[in-house]
Amino acid sequence: MTQHSALSTQHSLIETRALVKAFGMLPVLRKLDLSIARGEFVALLGPNGSGKSTLLRLLAGLSKPTAGDILVGGWKLPQEAAPVRAQIGMVSHKVLLYENLNARENLRFFARLYNLPAAKADERITQLLDQVGLARRTHDPVRTFSRGMQQRLSIARALLHNPDILLLDEPYTGLDVDASAVLDNLLRDAHKGGRTIIMSTHELGRAAALASRVVILSRGVVGYDAPTAGLDGLRLSAIYTETTSMASAR
Amino acid sequence: MKTPFLKAVFSIVRKDLQIELRSRELVSSMGLFALLSILIFSFALELDRNARREAISGVLWVTIVFASVLGLNRSLAMERDQGNLDAMLLAPIDRVAIFFGKLIGNLVFALVVGLLLLPIMTILYNYNLFQPWLIAVLLLGTFGFSTVGTLLAMMTVQTRARESLLPIVMMPIALPVLLAAVRASTNILTDNPIADWIAWVQILVVVDIIYLVVCFLLFEYVIEE
Numbered sequence: 486m487t488q489h490s491a492l493s494t495q496h497s498l499i500e501t502r503a504l505v506k507a508f509g510m511l512p513v514l515r516k517l518d519l520s521i522a523r524g525e526f527v528a529l530l531g532p533n534g535s536g537k538s539t540l541l542r543l544l545a546g547l548s549k550p551t552a553g554d555i556l557v558g559g560w561k562l563p564q565e566a567a568p569v570r571a572q573i574g575m576v577s578h579k580v581l582l583y584e585n586l587n588a589r590e591n592l593r594f595f596a597r598l599y600n601l602p603a604a605k606a607d608e609r610i611t612q613l614l615d616q617v618g619l620a621r622r623t624h625d626p627v628r629t630f631s632r633g634m635q636q637r638l639s640i641a642r643a644l645l646h647n648p649d650i651l652l653l654d655e656p657y658t659g660l661d662v663d664a665s666a667v668l669d670n671l672l673r674d675a676h677k678g679g680r681t682i683i684m685s686t687h688e689l690g691r692a693a694a695l696a697s698r699v700v701i702l703s704r705g706v707v708g709y710d711a712p713t714a715g716l717d718g719l720r721l722s723a724i725y726t727e728t729t730s731m732a733s734a735r
Numbered sequence: 736m737k738t739p740f741l742k743a744v745f746s747i748v749r750k751d752l753q754i755e756l757r758s759r760e761l762v763s764s765m766g767l768f769a770l771l772s773i774l775i776f777s778f779a780l781e782l783d784r785n786a787r788r789e790a791i792s793g794v795l796w797v798t799i800v801f802a803s804v805l806g807l808n809r810s811l812a813m814e815r816d817q818g819n820l821d822a823m824l825l826a827p828i829d830r831v832a833i834f835f836g837k838l839i840g841n842l843v844f845a846l847v848v849g850l851l852l853l854p855i856m857t858i859l860y861n862y863n864l865f866q867p868w869l870i871a872v873l874l875l876g877t878f879g880f881s882t883v884g885t886l887l888a889m890m891t892v893q894t895r896a897r898e899s900l901l902p903i904v905m906m907p908i909a910l911p912v913l914l915a916a917v918r919a920s921t922n923i924l925t926d927n928p929i930a931d932w933i934a935w936v937q938i939l940v941v942v943d944i945i946y947l948v949v950c951f952l953l954f955e956y957v958i959e960e
Binding site: 545547567568573575577579580581582584585586590595600626 | 749
């Protein structure tokens with residue numbers, strides 16, 4: 486099995502060095518080294534409990550490492566989290582929206598938290614709602630939205646402040662085929678726009694099709710790390726099985 | 736690069752008020768609970784006028800405290816259940832701004848319920864509760880209780896047994912506020928001279944300040960996983 490670092494650390498936007506995260510006595514990430522360059526779309530794969538969500542929360546500054554270093558854009562986390570947070574948009578399997586507010590009110594609230602000027606925020610909200618296909622539902626409470634619509638609005642929320650980095654934690658959870666296709670297009674557009682994207686997912690075919698690089702986490706370390714060029718869902722599935730079963734056997 | 740502190744605080748307050756105006760979930764459930772409580776107390780305490788007057792402050796504070804606990808749980812659950820707390824933590828704001836935003840919202844809802852209780856209890860207990868000192872004590876007591884309650888609710892909302900855990904954790908810690916508020920209120924309602932009870936109001940002010948400072952210092956640690 487080939488295991489290599491896709492990029493030199495000199496050009497990395499995100500870097501973890503010997504990153505350890507433990508919950509009590511249970512280690513989730515074990516000296517994880519990872520380097521991600523600006524503009525990459527990394528699909529983060531791995532079985533449940535392999536540390537994908539934990540890694541994303543650490544990169545977002547929502548969680549503190551037990552040991553090791555995290556550098557995002559040259560800033561060290563969690564000590565210098567504030568400037569990093571302004572550059573990060575996050576989408577989770579939870580939608581991070583207020584059900585009793587409508588789509589525009591939700592985005593306005595977050596625009597205020599990101600200190601966007603009101604006029605600029607309104608313009609950006611209109612543009613994003615149009616982009617995610619919710620322009621007609623802008624005044625409807627979020628509780629009336631389907632899961633797919635809520636997830637699209639969640640993407641709009643994550644893109645509101647025009648972040649350099651998008652962190653997506655299993656964003657396809659609960660989406661039907663159509664909603665997944667809409668999300669695919671949104672992510673392609675975001676990637677084309679030069680954003681660095683890290684997405685945890687269990688959908689191997691989608692990972693191979695969308696991402697520029699795939700990282701398989703296994704038992705808290707990188708088990709496989711390679712560009713997706715030449716990979717399809719089937720090939721990736723075989724690599725995934727091999728990587729995770731080897732880790733289980735150890 | 737950071738959002739100004741006050742802008743973040745008032746954005747959160749505005750959002751909470753907007754949600755409450757839309758849903759009326761918090762104030763209606765707190766208000767209904769409070770109304771039922773004072774009705775039950777009113778029927779249960781068929782006392783003479785003097786004894787009833789001494790019991791009023793107890794009824795008032797028991798009702799406000801448990802209605803506030805109900806509101807605190809729901810207010811923080813709203814942030815936790817849909818992951819909205821994470822969304823706020825992701826924003827470039829001082830994390831303490833989240834505490835102050837939620838505190839002001841919770842305080843407003845508790846005060847609305849407290850102030851609604853005054854005319855109802857005035858009618859049911861046939862005793863005028865619209866007394867300036869009583870309203871001042873109500874404000875101070877509710878502030879102290881909401882301060883410590885917001886911090887503790889932020890902790891307990893992350894647990895499975897949050898509904899029952901919050902009052903268990905909160906009552907011992909909020910005891911100084913409750914004790915001072917009940918003592919001051921009883922003295923005010925029984926027309927005792929101000930010199931007899933002003934010390935309780937002073938204690939209430941001091942405890943409120945201590946709670947505010949301690950909660951301010953602890954909040955960042957509380958919201959860490």
